Amino acid sequence: QKEVEQNSGPLSVPEGAIASLNCTYSDRGSQSFFWYRQYSGKSPELIMFIYSNGDKEDGRFTAQLNKASQYVSLLIRDSQPSDSATYLCAVNKGYNFNKFYFGSGTKLNVKP
Amino acid sequence: ETGVTQTPRHLVMGMTNKKSLKCEQHLGHNAMYWYKQSAKKPLELMFVYSLEERVENNSVPSRFSPECPNSSHLFLHLHTLQPEDSALYLCASSQETSGDYNEQFFGPGTRLTVL
Numbered sequence: 001q002k003e004v005e006q007n008s009g010p011l012s013v014p015e016g017a018i019a020s021l022n023c024t025y026s027d028r029g030s031q032s033f034f035w036y037r038q039y040s041g042k043s044p045e046l047i048m049f050i051y052s053n054g055d056k057e058d059g060r061f062t063a064q065l066n067k068a069s070q071y072v073s074l075l076i077r078d079s080q081p082s083d084s085a086t087y088l089c090a091v092n093k094g095y096n097f098n099k100f101y102f103g104s105g106t107k108l109n110v111k112p
Numbered sequence: 113e114t115g116v117t118q119t120p121r122h123l124v125m126g127m128t129n130k131k132s133l134k135c136e137q138h139l140g141h142n143a144m145y146w147y148k149q150s151a152k153k154p155l156e157l158m159f160v161y162s163l164e165e166r167v168e169n170n171s172v173p174s175r176f177s178p179e180c181p182n183s184s185h186l187f188l189h190l191h192t193l194q195p196e197d198s199a200l201y202l203c204a205s206s207q208e209t210s211g212d213y214n215e216q217f218f219g220p221g222t223r224l225t226v227l
Binding site: 002004008034042043044045046049088090092098099100101102103104105 | 143145152153154155157160168202206208214215216217218219220221
């Protein structure tokens with residue numbers, strides 16, 4: 001069983017719509033959860049992190065965490081073509097040091 | 113220089129060559145990481161150094177040898193690689209604190225091709 005699972009996509013949404021990206025993880029002891037965005041040929045950049053159940057909003061982005069169901073999601077409101085990228089879900093299982101496990105990523109296409 | 117830098121950005125090497133990848137972080141962090149990113153696969157954690165001490169080695173083949181001379185520099189020494197080792201190698205750094213949500217900052221990566 002993979003540590004972190006994501007649908008590879010591509011997920012296509014029209015400009016202005018809400019994009020919903022999902023991620024599940026296998027270890028209930030996971031501590032914190034991250035969403036990274038990776039443009040083609042570039043390195044990952046952090047969008048948001050969340051470590052408590054519920055929602056966390058930052059601008060057009062909302063991260064949702066449900067530890068009982070072991071899933072994390074990222075909502076992107078008012079999607080823009082510039083949001084087209086691969087979104088990586090990462091789980092930090094480390095206790096004494098950071099130990100990240102990444103999903104394979106979901107490719108998002110926002111159509112003008 | 114700011115953030116995390118990596119050199120070279122691209123590397124083509126034969127299976128019998130020896131080369132090294134270099135990473136430098138300018139963020140004052142105390143932990144550094146090597147990841148491998150292959151097409152269609154998740155980022156794979158290779159090595160973790162915390163306070164210049166290797167604390168994690170995810171069963172990486174011995175043809176990859178890391179070195180962390182200080183908290184700002186990280187090297188990955190390569191020798192006798194295989195074509196399947198061709199990938200993007202990413203370096204990252206973070207600040208280890210008592211909190212659990214320490215962001216990792218990534219370098220631009222080295223695109224490695226093994227012929």
